[in-house]
Amino acid sequence: MKRKKKRRYKKNELISKRMIMFIVIIAIIALIYFTSANKNKENASVNAFSSINEIVDEIETGTYANINRYIVYGTHFNIEGDMDISENNSIESAKVVAKTASGEEIGIDTEYTYENNQISFSTLKEINTGLDLESLKVEDYYILLKVEFSNNETKYYSLTNDTEYGNIEYYTLTRNHSNNRINIDFTTIDNMPILGFHITTVKELPDNVYDVVIDPGHGGSDVGAVNGRYMESEIALDCALELKKQLEDIGLKVLLTRDGTESEEEYTMYNIYDKDGRVTMANESHAKILISLHLNSNLSDNVDGGVEIYASSNSDLTFAKKLADDIVETAKTEYSTNQTDKVEDGVYVRTIEVEDQKNEASFSRENYKGIFDSIPYLYIIREIGGIATGAYVDGTNKAYGANEYRNSNVGIEGYLVELGYINVDEDLDNILENADLYAQAITNSITNFYGIK
Ligand SMILES: [Zn+2]
Structure with a gap:
């Protein structure tokens, strides 16, 4: 009887040693996971817009449009701005577009004037129309000014931020228990200013965010x-x-x-x-x-x-x-x-x-x-x-x-x-x-x- 009891104790000791080993291993895995997750978070803005490389050839370099005003009101995004065009070339149209690397292009209704080689543009005719943030797919979008010249040339220009406002984090309305987070970010990639939307799906709204x-x-x-x-x-x-x-x-x-x-x-x-x-x-x-x-x-x-x-x-x-x-x-x-x-x-x-x-x-x-x-x-x-x-x-x-x-x-x-x-x-x-x-x-x-x- 005594012997049997002793053996059982030994067995229990063995189990608890295994438990400790198990907990240590789990802790190490968790540590590695969270460290890398934090790293991903730090690099998010760089990784987020890597798809720009696939459309960067379509974007003009050296000339950029300035954003003087940008607003998210309700579910819509709008901007106003201007751009100098050095070449003496009359233009057919100017339009703000949201473009993805996969080839999608959403045109946003834009009012513009062209005088003295300067384009002034605005999508803000109404504050609750413009780019519908609720309709965007889970992808990266780049906001560009698309200009069609009279000689049938079409050029895309990236945008610089001339406002006092910075990045915006937007959450779409809850649909089927799911939301998209849209990071509206001003960044620079290879010296090119970029206004990009990085979109990810989240399972739950943060505590302080409501629909x-x-x-x-x-x-x-x-x-x-x-x-x-x-x-x-x-x-x-x-x-x-x-x-x-x-x-x-x-x-x-x-x-x-x-x-x-x-x-x-x-x-x-x-x-x-x-x-x-x-x-x-x-x-x-x-x-x-x-x-x-x-x-x-x-x-x-x-x-x-x-x-x-x-x-x-x-x-x-x-x-x-x-x-x-x-x-x-x-x-x-x-x-x-x-x-x-x-x-x-x-x-x-x-x-x-x-x-x-x-x-x-x-x-x-x-x-x-x-x-x-x-x-x-x-x-x-x-x-x-x-x-x-x-x-x-x-x-x-x-x-x-x-x-x-x-x-x-x-x-x-x-x-x-x-x-x-x-x-x-x-x-x-x-x-x-x-x-x-x-x-x-x-x-x-x-x-x-x-x-x-
Ligand atoms: Zn009342």
Whole structure:
């Protein structure tokens, strides 16, 4: 018996020795793996654009186009710039293109002028069209200026960065539990400046990156519009929670700017530009789309209810129109009869053109302080768009603080949805009873427009 026991101990010792050996080997393998992974990361930008060698012969050397402005707004990339052409040769066209080594070439709608041997070009006619980042394949793309000369010659020029902005990391919307990471990088390869997109698939979004932000209007002591015991802030929150649920059901990662768990004091305390304020939260979310939910209230009798979608100026309104149409159809409501700022049925644009006012001789900081003194809710669209939408609240008006992201060249595409009029009984009843249908309409709009399953 004793002997047997001893032997068993020996056997156990042997097992634990083997275990230790095993753990050591695993540790060594892990160490080698992580060391090489880090090395790959360091060399990423060089390895990423090695395919440039396959198309470098097509690109002119010595002459480069300058980028003066570049913006990622929502899901689109756009640039503006210029280039001197030394040869006295008239041109037929100039176009910004995204080119891959495998031969794909995506032309981006470009407006250009050609004067005194200089081409000025811009893809920024509308801030939410241009190069659709969501449509790119998992490949390396190179952004080039393609010029067709009158003598039938076509030349490609690479681009240098003349802006104050650096590289951008963009994550596509979640589709089938998957996202692409697009590294928009300025680099130099063999003395040639390169603006390249390196695209890889990721299994999960980083913790601080979201697809969509939902902003339930008002909150805390700001209850918004009121009808009897019904408050806009509460109804907007109920609709926002329903919308969040439905968007998450189709796989999107959603951030709420408030979710009702904040105490009233806590929420009221937050300036919208504070760390926990809605503008800052949205700007930090890296989301592509923001939907702000509100209920309208008419002061006069000439509006009898209905849906109003507010979009940014200088933008293509296809998605705004789709939101309006889908809500009217699915939630069985009407387009608003309000004519102020109306662009088409259900679609409104009411963004103050700050740049215009700045250009006026009479304009001063003192003057434009006042612009912000009216109801701040509509400004969410502008203040989350950075330079694309002209975010400008810089702290001059001490009542509001400063938008730390006002100079960002990455912005969120924002839409403000006035679901209906709180003081029109038909609207109020419909929203209270059918919040799920309003949410379903918005979810369908996003699903269909952005191609999300
Ligand atoms: Zn409101």
